[in-house]
Every structure is written in structure tokens, then in C-alpha cells.
Amino acid sequence: MPLVSMRQLLDEAAKGGYGVGAFNVNNMEQIQAIMEAAQQTKSPVIIQASRGARQYAQDRYLYHLMLAAAELYPEIPIAMHQDHGNSFETCKSAIELGFTSVMMDGSLKADGKTPTEFEENVEVTRRVVDFAHERGVTVEGEIGVLGGIEDGHGAGGTGLEHVTDPDQAVEFAERTGVDALAIAIGTSHGAYKFSKKPDGSVLKMDILIEIHKRLPKTHLVMHGSSSVPKDLQDVVNQYGGKLKETWGVPVEEIQLGIQHGVRKINVDTDNRLAITGAIRKVLWESPEKFDPRDYNKPAREAMQKVVATRMTQFGQAGHAGDYSPLAIADIAKGYADGSLVTAPLVSAK
Ligand code: G3H
Ligand code: 13P
Ligand code: ZN
Numbered sequence: 001m002p003l004v005s006m007r008q009l010l011d012e013a014a015k016g017g018y019g020v021g022a023f024n025v026n027n028m029e030q031i032q033a034i035m036e037a038a039q040q041t042k043s044p045v046i047i048q049a050s051r052g053a054r055q056y057a058q059d060r061y062l063y064h065l066m067l068a069a070a071e072l073y074p075e076i077p078i079a080m081h082q083d084h085g086n087s088f089e090t091c092k093s094a095i096e097l098g099f100t101s102v103m104m105d106g107s108l109k110a111d112g113k114t115p116t117e118f119e120e121n122v123e124v125t126r127r128v129v130d131f132a133h134e135r136g137v138t139v140e141g142e143i144g145v146l147g148g149i150e151d152g153h154g155a156g157g158t159g160l161e162h163v164t165d166p167d168q169a170v171e172f173a174e175r176t177g178v179d180a181l182a183i184a185i186g187t188s189h190g191a192y193k194f195s196k197k198p199d200g201s202v203l204k205m206d207i208l209i210e211i212h213k214r215l216p217k218t219h220l221v222m223h224g225s226s227s228v229p230k231d232l233q234d235v236v237n238q239y240g241g242k243l244k245e246t247w248g249v250p251v252e253e254i255q256l257g258i259q260h261g262v263r264k265i266n267v268d269t270d271n272r273l274a275i276t277g278a279i280r281k282v283l284w285e286s287p288e289k290f291d292p293r294d295y296n297k298p299a300r301e302a303m304q305k306v307v308a309t310r311m312t313q314f315g316q317a318g319h320a321g322d323y324s325p326l327a328i329a330d331i332a333k334g335y336a337d338g339s340l341v342t343a344p345l346v347s348a349k
Contacts, residue, residue: 003070004325006079006101006138007179007340009044010219010263012323018315019258022046022221023307024083024268026053028065029296033271033303035069035076041308041317044077046101046264050084050153051112054094063097076320079138083266084153086110091128091139100328101138103182104128107145107162112153115145115162118172125176133177133340136332140264143172144184146224148192159186159193159224163204169211173218179342180219180264183211187224187249191233191269194247203249205256212261217342219263225249226269232306235277239284243273251313258315265314271303278302 013020023034025047038045047069049062066080081101082094087110091102106121108114125141132139144164145155155162164183173181185204187193194202212220228248236243254265282295289295311317334340 001070001074001077001325003066003080003098003100004044004077005136005328005331006046006081006140006264007331008323008326009046009077009079010138010180012044012319013263013316014219016315016319016322017258018319019254019262019265020044020046020316021307021310021314022048022081022083022264022266023271024048024050024053024266025062026056029300030271030275030303031065031069033300034307035073037304037307037311038076038320039073040304041311042320043311043316043318044320045311045316046079046081048081048083048266051086051090052153053083059094059097063099077323077325081138081140084112085128086112086153088124088127088131092131095132095135095137099137101140102128102132103140103142105142105182107142107184108153108155113155115155118168122172122175125172125178129177133335134332136328136330136335138179140180140182140221141172141176141178142182142184142223143169146184147186147188148190148224154189159184159188160202164207164211166207166210166214170214173215173342177341178218179340180221181211181215182221182223183208185222187222189224189269191226191228191243191248191273192246193224193228193249197247197250198253203253205253208257208262209260215342216261218261219342220257220261221264221266222249222254222257222262223266225254225265226267227251228269228273232270232273232277236273236280239277239280241276241280255313265310267310270306270310274302274306275299
């Protein structure tokens with residue numbers, strides 16, 4: 001199966017009432033772990049690469065690894081997504097390389113640190129939408145800013161500093177025509193999201209529900225949605241790691257989100273923890289080992305387990321065979337003839 005439009009994948013998820021995990025990758029083993037989990041659970045899947053990942057792996061390697069995945073698992077719909085594009089140029093280069101979806105994160109300036117003004121975000125996102133849709137590529141935008149900093153990306157601070165304003169979310173969706181909208185509801189990237197199990201005072205599910213009511217056709221995206229389970233933290237610490245006590249986003253809150261329009265759920269940290277824990281365990285227990293396969297294999301298996309669990313919890317399991325992928329050129333026609341419009345488009349002010 002060729003790489004699939006993320007828009008089609010999310011439209012199908014909306015029809016089926018489930019969410020789709022978007023898992024970050026930087027190397028071959030992570031792609032293999034996701035694909036094995038997808039095959040095991042019969043799940044459609046979104047594989048995403050951040051700017052850091054594209055730089056780390058040299059993005060042509062990543063692209064060809066994804067093509068290998070599509071060739072090896074023809075029964076699995078795979079969307080290849082740019083995570084947190086920081087500029088028009090980053091998104092354009094991803095599209096030209098063959099990504100079927102991009103995130104234009106205009107909530108931050110191109111430095112990936114400084115929050116933007118609303119108008120600036122609208123302008124750059126709309127520009128990416130025009131370029132991407134003409135080529136059948138899906139666009140995710142972001143309004144509001146998450147907490148934390150991952151690999152230099154993020155405004156820092158807590159997740160509560162720039163929570164999304166529902167009025168702005170509606171205006172943003174209408175003026176940009178994004179297919180999917182990331183909103184800030186108190187979460188942060190990375191392991192340190194909450195200092196105790198989050199309740200409504202720090203995880204603003206009510207805002208998400210309100211936004212979905214007002215934008216029923218726009219697929220909502222939850223970033224920073226690792227659950228940071230204690231068992232994964234414990235393995236890391238048991239074998240010499242130094243993680244401080246922390247809480248992530250409980251799976252039941254994500255499931256509530258899925259009932260209210262969340263279709264894409266971004267997970268990276270949980271997989272990082274699983275990989276690191278597995279590698280630490282091998283090196284701790286068998287210090288004589290030095291063949292990377294001795295620790296990469298258990299690491300890959302640990303990630304597969306996390307991904308398969310999330311696929312089941314998000315409800316995408318069992319849906320891989322529900323539909324045939326549309327050609328990207330046909331998706332482009334859908335954007336051109338207006339049949340794929342999500343929010344009533346208004347022209348820029
Ligand atoms: O958005 C954050 C993702 O976890 C990707 O992180 O920029 O360190 O690759 P990264
Ligand atoms: P986590 O750090 O919670 O896994 O979030 C990942 C993410 O949002 C990637 O864009
Ligand atoms: Zn993110």
C-alpha cells in the first residue's frame with residue numbers, strides 16, 4: 001500500500017469513533033516496532049518525524065525506511081507526518097520529500113521557542129495549507145502552546161501558561177482550513193507533565209469538549225500525550241536511571257478526548273522510556289555484552305509492546321482493513337472542489 005493521506009486516515013477514524021496514535025521515530029528499530037505493533041493489532045498508523053529526527057537520521061533515510069514499511073506491510077495504512085514544522089520551508093521540504101502530512105506549528109516562532117501572535121500563526125499556517133492541499137497533503141495546525149521543552153522545541157514553563165482559547169480555535173480553523181488542530185489543554189512534552197495524577201485543575205478536558213462542540217468537523221490532536229506509566233519509570237530507575245517522580249496523561253482522559261473529537265494522539269516519551277529501560281537492563285545485567293543487537297532487540301520489543309497497548313486503548317486496533325487508500329492526487333481534487341473543507345473557510349482579514 002502506498003503512504004496514505006493523514007486526512008483520509010483521520011476521516012475514517014472519525015467515522016469509526018476511534019483515535020489514532022502518532023508515534024515519533026528517529027531510526028529503523030522504532031519504525032519496525034510500530035509496524036510490528038500495527039500488524040499485531042491490525043491498526044492504521046501515523047508515523048511522525050520531528051525536525052530533530054529528520055536532522056538526526058538524515059530525512060532521506062527515514063523516508064526510505066517508511067517506504068520499506070509500506071512495502072513490507074501492504075495491509076496497513078501508514079501516514080507519514082512532519083511533527084512540529086517550525087516554518088513554511090520545513091513543511092515544504094517535507095512535502096517535497098514525500099511526507100503525506102505536515103504539522104505547521106505556528107504557535108511558536110521559527111526559533112521553536114517564542115510564542116507567536118495569533119495573526120502570525122494564521123498567516124504562516126494558511127500559507128502551508130494552500131501549498132499542501134494543492135498537492136493532496138494534510139495539514140495540522142496548533143493554537144495555544146504546550147508546556148515543556150523537547151530537544152530545544154517549546155516555550156518552556158507549565159502547560160497552563162498558554163491554554164487554547166476556544167474562540168481563537170474556531171477563528172483559526174475557519175481562517176486557515178487546517179485538517180487537524182492541536183490544542184493546548186495543560187499538557188507538556190517530555191516526561192515531566194504533572195506532579196501528581198492530573199485532575200481538571202491542570203488537565204483542561206472541558207476546554208477540549210467545548211472546542212469540539214464548536215468545530216465538530218475539525219479533527220483534534222492531543223500532543224504531549226504520553227501516559228508516563230510508573231512501570232516504565234521503574235525499569236529505568238531500577239537499572240541506574242535517575243528519573244524523578246512524575247505523572248503523564250491518564251489513558252482514560254485520552255479516551256474521553258476520543259469521545260469528543262480527538263483523532264490523533266501524539267506519543268513519544270513512553271516509547272523513549274521503554275527503549276531506555278530495556279537497554280539499561282541488558283547493559284546492567286550483562287556488562288560483558290557489546291553487540292548492539294543484544295540491546296536493540298529487547299528495546300524494539302519493549303517499544304512494540306507500548307505501541308500495541310496504545311493502539312488497543314485508542315481504538316484503532318482492528319481498523320486497518322476498513323478502507324482502501326485514495327490516491328494523493330484524488331485527495332488534492334477533494335480539496336480543490338471543496339468537498340474536504342472542515343470549517344467554513346473565511347478569507348484572511
Ligand atoms: O514534540 C516532541 C516530540 O517528542 C519530538 O521530540 O524534537 O526531541 O525529536 P524531538
Ligand atoms: P510526549 O512527550 O508526551 O510523548 O508527546 C509527544 C508529542 O507531542 C510529539 O509531538
Ligand atoms: Zn508535540
